[in-house]
Amino acid sequence: MRSDGRLLRGAVLAAVGAGLLAPIALGLWETLRPAFGVLPALGRTAWSLEPWAELAALPGVRTSLMLTLWTGIGSTVLSLLLALGAAAALYDRIGGGRGGRWLTPFLAIPHAAMAVGLAFVLAPSGWLARLLAEPLGWTRPPDIASVNDPWGLALMIGLMIKEIPFLLLVILAALGQLPVRRHMAMGRALGYGRGIVWIKVIVPQLWPLIRLPVWVVLSYALSNVDMALVLGPSTPPVLAVAVMRWFTDPDITMLLPASAGAILQAGVVLAGVALFRAAELAAARLGRWWLRRGGRGLSFEPGLVLARGLVLALLATGALAMLSLAVWSVAWRWSFPHVLPESWSAKPWQMAERGWREVLGNTLLLALASVGVSLALAVAWLEGEDRARRGRAGWAEALIYLPLLLPQIGFLYGLNVVFLRLGVGGTTLAVIWAQALFVFPYVMITLSDPWRALDPRLVNAAAALGASPLRRLWAVKLPVLLHPIATAAAIGVAVSVAQYLPTLFMGAGRVPTLTTEAVTLSSGADRRIVGVYATLQAALPFAAYGLAFLIPALLHRNRADLRGTA
Amino acid sequence: MSLRLEALEIVGPGGALFRPLSLEVARGTVVTVMGPSGVGKSTLLDAIGGHLAHGFRARGRVVLNGRDVTGIAPERRRIGLMFQDALLFPHLSVGDNLAFGLPPSVRGRAARAARVDQALEDAGLAGFGDRDPASLSGGQRARAALMRTLLAAPDALLLDEPFSKLDAGLRDELRSFTRSHVETARIPALLVTHDPEDAAAMGGGVVQLGA
Known part of the structure; x- marks a missing residue:
């Protein structure tokens, strides 16, 4: 019995090490070498700091760096504050897990599709301007850069619309583990206002439970490429986009400063996380001093109301953005300032049919393969823990989060070098592999809690009836956990479909997906065609979530x- | 032919849970182990059944019908389990739950279905085969769980406060139901409980578990 568990755990460890850890470590290494001057393909074999000097001399690099810090840290801090405030204001109504359901569309939709939809809504000729046109008497789109603005505000709005629902979900899940109602009653009985109890009592208990997801949000906001391409400033763009452009520059000597930029990007994320950690420690210190003063301060109520209002406004904008994708994809004539299309047609779908069919096939294949691999590995890992009858070590937990904390651009170029050396560069297999690096952590994180919440006596009862470990897994655990497994798979599909950079870098442009097409087309192509691709891109995760709900229900x-377990 | 514990003790992270325990349960009888809550009664059954959690170790021997089962995997010990929650598998119908326990040596769909139907009838659950276990009453669930355990033809039975969640009338009924089935099956059974009435109703010996 024990040896079986050991064998399984050894296999899982080997798979995670060779499949997950090694690619990331080697990818980092192969990016680090050209960043310090070593690129044998160009005849450079000596270590030097030259690429960094070249990087510093590139036009716009300083602005790019500032933009990255401003949009990344700004959007994360705002998202966190708004999500915390909204959770405090709404907890009574949406608390207890079930409330998270209405967040699902915002979580499911890929970042790129949301960005495209937001561009449709926020652009000078977008839906918002059309809604305002009549009362304000506009006949032409206003002359303001409301998307791709040099301040990156549109990008920040886009990031916040995607990250607030994620943080809300994480916060609601964490609140489920805390005695919120009793602590709230206790605090208010001691004369503290609702908002103050929230800040002084609940948030300090909440923070350790949401720290890692907040870091994931921060890392993403500092390093995302697809949203920044669609919504962000373009000359110069944020650092991650600039680095991607340098990597794909026809002049291959640009690989050297590009690699240095990739390492700089990784450093930016590391520094961002360090900053958050330092702020946390400082807040803990100051907070204790503040707590000891015993102020009852009843004045936070307006803040909570404001947070709730802003979150609802952002989510309404996001909903409008999702709707606009579908509307544009079936619009035919739709000139400014009409609020709705003047004529509708399925022609956009027919015109692009050959294109989207192939790309949809690619996207489905990648999603099924990467989710299948990730799910199998996650189940094997959790089953290994069960058979060893032990929980997860801290280092293993950190290992799962690693791919989500590192900026993708920091190691994907190097990973491509490794894959080329292995002879799988530019193939579908390479893309599946690279996507699984990011799908697996989400599948694992989603599945772990419900898996552990399964009553072990149920499994013991099966063992006592003579069921072997394999039969206990197949006939008891997997069926009972069908709903969480299906949910994890749906989240995996959403993550896979959303992958832009790994698909682009590993596929070498030969494996187009709905995401890469939507992002490419979003700059300048016909809005109706972009609408078709982005609608499909959003529809796939929605369909996956729908199936994850329907299959167990049936x-x-x-x-x-x-029923009702998730 | 019996279940025998030889100086069995369990060492957890905080040391030994109770003094080494030796006892023998003859076939067809129920021995009751009593002790205050938290002393490790359920953990004792885990050790006998082979379900100890990580961090717990059993010392001593568990001997079943002359066979030392101490180091054997739980599914090969042939020791049945009953909890206070019936723990019917929630994804299977009542009938499929019983069929889960039926050994594969009973072959043929008709033969297996007949055995399950017979067991359901014995438990006063005739016609309940297709029902959702969640739709059963507490007493019905407990009886179904006992039949599932007995269909696996165990060599011994462990009962972990199986009556404590039932109301008084049902409790009496289920005690005699359990006792008569243990006698019919002619297997040794070990019951842990903190209710002296359980011990009295089972008629076998009583052992106090002490720290």
Whole structure:
């Protein structure tokens, strides 16, 4: 029995090490070498700081860096504050897990599709301007850069619309583990206002539970490429976009400063996380002093109301953005300032049909393969923990989060070098592999809690009836956990479909997906065609979530104890 | 032919849970182990059944029908389990739950279905085969769980406060139901409980578990 568990755990460890850790470590290494002057393909074999000097001399690099810090840290701090405020204001109504359901569309939609939709809404000729046109008497789109603005405000709005729902979900899940109602009652009975109890009592308990997801949000906001391409400033763009452009520059000597930029990007994320950690420690110190003063301060209520209002406004904008994708994809004539298309047609779909069919096929294949691999590995990992009858070590937990904390651009170029050396560069296999690096952590994180929440006595009962470990897994655990497994798979599909940079870098442009096409087309192509691709891109995760809800509901329609568990 | 514990003790992260325990349960009888809550009664059953969690170690021997089962995997010990929650598998119908326990040596769909139907009838659950376990009452669930355990033809039975969640009338009914089935199956059974009435109703010996 014990040896079986050991074998399985050894296999999982080997798979995670060779499949997950090694590619990331080697990718980093192969980016680090050209960043310090070593690029044998160009005859450079000596270590030097020259690429860094070249990087510093590139036009716009300083502005890019400032833009990255401003949009990344700004959007994360605002998202966190708004999500915390909204959770405090809404907890009574949407608390207890079930409330998170209405957030699902915002979580499911890929970043790029949301960005395209937001561009449709926010652009000078977008939906918002059309809605304002009549009352303000506009006949032509206003002459303001409301998208791709040099301050990166449109990008920040886009990031916040995607990250606030994620943080809200994480916060609501964490609140479920805390005695919020009793602490709230206790605090208010001691004379503290609702907002103050939230800040002084609940948030300090909450923070350790949401720290890692907040870091993931920060890392993403500092290093995302697809949203920044669609919504962000373009000359100069944020650092990650600039680095991507240098990597794909026809002049291959640009690889050297590009690699230095990639390492700089990794440093920026590291510094961002360090900054958050330092702020946390400082807040803990100051907070204790503040707590000891015992101020009852009843004045935070307006802040909570404001947070709730802003979150609802952002989410409404996001909903409008999703809707606009579908509307544009079936619009035919739609001139400014009409609020709705003057004529509707399926022609955009027909015109682009040959294109989207192939690309949809690619996207589906990548999603199924990367989710299949990730799910199998996650189940093997969790089953290994069960058979060893032990929980997860801290280092293993950190390992799972690693791919989400590192900026993708920091190691994807190097990973491509490694894949080329292995002879799989530019193939579908390479793209599946690279996507699985990011799908697996989300699948694992989603599945871990429900898996551990399964009553071990149920499994013991099966063992006592003579069921072997394999039969306990197949006949008891997997069916009982069908709903969380399906949910994890749906989240995996959403993550896979959303991958832009790994698909682009590993596929060498030969494996187009809905995401790469939507992002490419978004700069300048016909809005109706962009609408078709972005609608499909959003539809895939929605369909996955729908199936994740329907399949268990159908299979377990007559099983009351399995309904409503997720 | 019996279940025998020889100086069995369990060492957890905080040291030994209770003094080494030796006892013998003859076939067809129920021995009751009593002790205050938290002393490790459930953990004792985990050790006998082979379900100890990580961090716990058993010392001593568990001997079943002359066979030392101490180091054997739980599914090969042939020791059945009953909890206070019936723990029917929530994804299977009542009938499929019983069929889960039925050994594969009973071959043929008709033969297996007949055995399950017979067991359901014995438990006063005739016609309940297709039902969702969640739709059963507490007493019905407990009886179904006992039949599932007995269909696996165990060599011994462990009962972990199986009556404590039932109301008084049902408790009496289920005690005699359990006792009569243990006698019919002619297997040794070990019951842990903190209710002296359980011990009295089972008629076997009583052992106090002490720290």
